[in-house]
Amino acid sequence: MAGRGGYAKGIAKREEILLTALDVIARHGYRGASVKEIADAVGLSQAGLLHHFDSKEHLFVEVLRRRDELDTATALAAFAERGVGGALDAFVDVMRSNAEVPGLVLLYSALAVEAADPAHAAHAYFRERRGMFRAALSGGIRQMQADGDVDAALDPDTLATAIHALADGLQVHSLIERDLDMARVIEHVVGAMSPRDASEEPSTP
Amino acid sequence: MAGRGGYAKGIAKREEILLTALDVIARHGYRGASVKEIADAVGLSQAGLLHHFDSKEHLFVEVLRRRDELDTATALAAFAERGVGGALDAFVDVMRSNAEVPGLVLLYSALAVEAADPAHAAHAYFRERRGMFRAALSGGIRQMQADGDVDAALDPDTLATAIHALADGLQVHSLIERDLDMARVIEHVVGAMSPRDASEEPSTP
DNA sequence: ATTAGAAACCGAATGGCGTACGGTATTCGT
């Protein structure tokens, strides 16, 4: 069991662990990010670290959950400021900035695959996350279709599924091909989805 | 070291191991596919199994290499028969049939992430494979642009990168969302890339 | 048909892994 909702010291330590875990992953790779390595990095024994989290898996999932909170806040703010088109831009921006957090893409991709096992702590996380994400994305696409920014002939749900998969696939590829500009690829593809008569070529209006 | 190029018995056993490995992955998941499990399934000790392959990683990479040989043969045959457009169809077909091999998508996705580690046996494999695959794909796209089947305003290299990432991302997603029709999504996206004046509907409904 | 050497295979051991358990020390509301 994890010592949840405890003393100030414990809360601070838990926070430190979450931050340090990403650091260790960035430096040692996902395989090298053992409980011992992370425990050493925060000055705890292995048992001491596992006191704060149910398991190593749960710790990692918690790291992603924290990141999600930041990201959705950013996206919602962009939506409030700039509307639907701004939200899609914000999505690309979030992806761009997350790609610069060392270890984060590695952790996300690794867990996304491990989550295939229904017994894995990340299974439920990814299931619900994908539902939420795709619902929001397809909603945004529908709005953009109404605004004439996306071809109305395309199916919003299928498109949302595709963009989400594209984003995750690019992350996996970027692990090896480190100069891969994910945001640029996505922007290019999304640009191809806009109605041809409206934009693309600046011919006489 | 591996007992390569040996007696008939060894060659047969190695083949059996490669087939059985996929079976074990399908039944026990990637995490459950330990050397012991696979060794038991083929009637060997762990040491006996490792005699045939340099490591567990190398064994898994070999499974993927074999599959690639089959797939490229299929794709080349389709190209010879049906030309460039047929090759893209063949690519989708190959994806569709591979998705029905239990364990294969799981193995591929798991290794694709583990290959982030330069020391991993799959690192070189995925590096070279992506180069080949994208070169072929972008070449095909260029041809289809010349034929008027793909919008000429799109960048072939970027598009090839996107489609490849999309395919891999869909595979990861399908691990959890098992009713996800990957081929359908890809066909829908590819259909959206065709010139608008040419076809009214983006793809077959 | 024999034989020498390569290949196939095994038992046991090694070091690392995540985690469960029992116990001690620290914290902090009361």
Add this chain to the structure above:
DNA sequence: ACGAATACCGTACGCCATTCGGTTTCTAAT
């Protein structure tokens, strides 16, 4: 200042991939 909840540790367990030395089996050359 008390005591229960929390923080933390040493130890141990079972599983993992891999290594090593040794034995059996195969087969090509004699």
